[in-house]
Amino acid sequence: MNTSQRLENALSKLYNAFHNNTLNPECCLQCAVGNICNNTDSWKHFSDLHGSLQLNYVGLVHQRLGRLVNGFTPQQLLxxxxxxxKGCGFSIPLNRKGTKPKNPTSKETLFKGLCAVVEYLCALDNIENVMDYKKIFETEEQLKMNFTTLYT
Structure with a gap:
């Protein structure tokens, strides 16, 4: 499977952050985008609220100028x-009154968020989800049926 360099880099950074316990959804330096952006928080200035999809003035300027941060537009980063x-169980944008998981940094919570991000990143690059495990469990009979359906 061919993947883009930006996808390879993002997946590598997220994988390392997950396994090194440096993934934290409530920290702009250690969240998904914080890790993709080399543990910097410069990306947070594209929006007024953590988790918002709305670009602010700074974000709009960078978006309209076609600027990329590690291969992603400001809107894509948001x-x-x-x-x-959302994958971790937060309501967005983050605020005190919103819902949040009981343990935001548990491996289970982070894995759910990570799976959602990987699926989204793959969709951005128009490739199959690299974490889709369903194909592993296909039986030989199912594979024959799929092959037969394709060529009849």
């Missing part, structure tokens, strides 16, 4: 972060 937060 969408990646919103996907991660």
């Amino acid at each position: 969408e990646i972060e919103a996907t991660f937060l």
